[in-house]
Structure formats: C-alpha cells, structure tokens
Amino acid sequence: MSRFPNAKSLVVKLADFPSFLESDLGLNIRWAADRESGKCLCPLHGDSDPSFGLKNYDDGWGFNCFGCNSKGTVVEFFMHYYGMEHDEAVASVAERFEINIEGLSVIQETIKAPIKTGGESFNMKKLTEFHAQAATQCRLIMRKRPGDGAIRRWIEEAFERMDDCIENCDAEGMEKIYLEASKWNT
Numbered sequence: 001m002s003r004f005p006n007a008k009s010l011v012v013k014l015a016d017f018p019s020f021l022e023s024d025l026g027l028n029i030r031w032a033a034d035r036e037s038g039k040c041l042c043p044l045h046g047d048s049d050p051s052f053g054l055k056n057y058d059d060g061w062g063f064n065c066f067g068c069n070s071k072g073t074v075v076e077f078f079m080h081y082y083g084m085e086h087d088e089a090v091a092s093v094a095e096r097f098e099i100n101i102e103g104l105s106v107i108q109e110t111i112k113a114p115i116k117t118g119g120e121s122f123n124m125k126k127l128t129e130f131h132a133q134a135a136t137q138c139r140l141i142m143r144k145r146p147g148d149g150a151i152r153r154w155i156e157e158a159f160e161r162m163d164d165c166i167e168n169c170d171a172e173g174m175e176k177i178y179l180e181a182s183k184w185n186t
Ligand SMILES: [Zn+2]
Pocket: 042, 043, 044, 045, 047, 051, 052, 065, 066, 067, 068, 069, 070
C-alpha cells in the first residue's frame, strides 16, 4: 500500500502535465483544435515521428505512446523518465506543481467518522481538494509578500480555520478559505 493513497489522484488532477512537457522538456506539442488532446515526440524512447499521445480526462492528463507502449499519468511518466519509485514520483510531481499533499492522511483519519455515519465520500473529496488548494494559495501569498505582517496574521488565522473545517468535515467552509486566499493572489 502506498504512503500516498489519495495524493496520487490529487496531483494527477491538478498537475499541468502538458506545460511540464513543453517548458521543462522542451517538447513541441501538436494540439487538436480543442486543446484537450495532442501529440509530441516521446521522451521515453528514441522517437522520430510523434507517437506520444496526450489526453485531458476528467481526472487529469493521461499519456499513451504507440511507439514504446508506455502509458499512464504524470506520476507514471515521472517513474519512467526519472527512474523513481511510485511515492517518490507523487512527491516530486507535487513539488514541481506546488500542490500541497501534506495533511492528506490527517484529513482521512479525521473524517472516517462522518463517512461511517452516512456522510458522503464526495464531501471528503471536496474537503481534501480545497484544503490542498487553500494551503497552496497560502504558500504562494507568503512567497509573494514576505514580511507583510497583515498577510502573515491572515494566513495564521486561515490555517486555524482550515483545522476547524477538517474537524467539522466542512467542505463549503474550506472552499470559502480557498477563494479568499485566491483573491490575495490576483
Ligand atoms: Zn514512447
């Protein structure tokens, strides 16, 4: 069992895999008109005619190479390309795309009770996602405005409110914090 059971689906959903291929690996993606799918040279084998297909699914970007038959998500790509183990790849993708996966296990522990008593797993998913995004936004704010006392106090308070939302399984409250944090970044 992986150390990061839900972290993988979160990073796959939030990571902008195409921008990584373009800006980090310098690949040239030939996009379909709707930009929901594209093709480029495969970085995993000596490719001369683009055989690496990309597609935007509901749960994130996937790839499929008709040349070397490798396929998967950005996590499998990191595993192949960098020779990483699964958990290491999940952590690297999270770091590269500034996705917060810390605290996921805490949330899963805390919300076990509401699920058993009829709460929906949908709520848990939302709570987990908004928490990760709110925390990521807060880190961005701190990086942009270091030494700003008012911001620091707001963030400290936001983290306290996030803890309350986790305790109460309050996905809506968490979304509100995420939206407020996003405003500081616009
Ligand atoms: Zn390939």
